[in-house]
Amino acid sequence: MVSIEVRNAFVDFPIFDAKTRSLKKKVLGKVGGKIGTDSKVPIIEALHDVTLSLKEGDRVALVGHNGAGKSTLLRLLSGIYEPTRGSAKVVGKVAPVFDLGVGMDPEISGFENIVIRGLFLGMTSKEMEKRIDDIAEFTELGDYLAMPLRTYSTGMRVRLALGIVTSIDPEILILDEGIGAVDAAFLNKARDRLKDLVKRSGLLVFANHSDELLIELCDSAVWMDEGNVKMHGSLREVLTSYKGKDPFENLSQEALERLGEAPAMSGD
Numbered sequence: 001m002v003s004i005e006v007r008n009a010f011v012d013f014p015i016f017d018a019k020t021r022s023l024k025k026k027v028l029g030k031v032g033g034k035i036g037t038d039s040k041v042p043i044i045e046a047l048h049d050v051t052l053s054l055k056e057g058d059r060v061a062l063v064g065h066n067g068a069g070k071s072t073l074l075r076l077l078s079g080i081y082e083p084t085r086g087s088a089k090v091v092g093k094v095a096p097v098f099d100l101g102v103g104m105d106p107e108i109s110g111f112e113n114i115v116i117r118g119l120f121l122g123m124t125s126k127e128m129e130k131r132i133d134d135i136a137e138f139t140e141l142g143d144y145l146a147m148p149l150r151t152y153s154t155g156m157r158v159r160l161a162l163g164i165v166t167s168i169d170p171e172i173l174i175l176d177e178g179i180g181a182v183d184a185a186f187l188n189k190a191r192d193r194l195k196d197l198v199k200r201s202g203l204l205v206f207a208n209h210s211d212e213l214l215i216e217l218c219d220s221a222v223w224m225d226e227g228n229v230k231m232h233g234s235l236r237e238v239l240t241s242y243k244g245k246d247p248f249e250n251l252s253q254e255a256l257e258r259l260g261e262a263p264a265m266s267g268d
């Protein structure tokens, strides 16, 4: 059984080369974690006393304004960052997808990249080799798969990366923005693969600004604000509080039924 237990976790970034003059100016900032100035160097408090308990089957959306701490939290959950104080215990193998391009080598072929990228995501080369035909078909890259990645256009790279990422069997899947940033037409093609990927995952945490994608893939949500967990609950409740309106109200009846949701909340 996979699980994530974060207890009273803090992640601080001391900044040794901050310009003191600009920090003394009292300009009211609206985004980013708190900047503590009690010590000799300013410290950005990216995560502040975060407690979070996630279990097998959870599909969690992570929302919050720029600099609220979403990416930092995802890195903590992936074991890339250790908490400065507190604890983060992750049981299960994590497949972190922060940037679709990370882990791809421009000098080797598309085929070789499929295997290498798969290894980074916790798969074995045998498992990836079995998936090559399926990935090739999805990407429509044909003979280009035998060419070095540096010969690909940006869109071709995204196709390959998305094909690989959606082919894995993750225990814990951590997705940052990147996925939603791909071309809308191609994302439509990838949607079913993404949904299947999430179904196969033991646990999903997904940071994204697109309501539609979150509604499609998640059922609960965590709202981060200035490094704190401001709210943790059902996706609909959290998105309604975060956005100030019910995100389901614009969905068609068919979509609502598919999602097993009631019609939009009345009166707000």
Ligand SMILES: Nc1ncnc2c1ncn2[C@@H]1O[C@H](COP(=O)(O)OP(=O)(O)OP(=O)(O)O)[C@@H](O)[C@H]1O
Pocket (backbone or CB within 6 Å): 013, 031, 032, 033, 034, 044, 045, 046, 064, 065, 066, 067, 068, 069, 070, 071, 072, 073
């Ligand atoms: N490597 C770092 N060094 C210093 N400060 C950092 C670092 N990474 C993040 N921060 C700071 O931590 C805070 C949280 O950043 P984080 O990237 O987690 O936010 P986010 O919610 O993912 O934002 P966005 O939606 O803009 O991507 C911000 O104030 C940011 O300036």
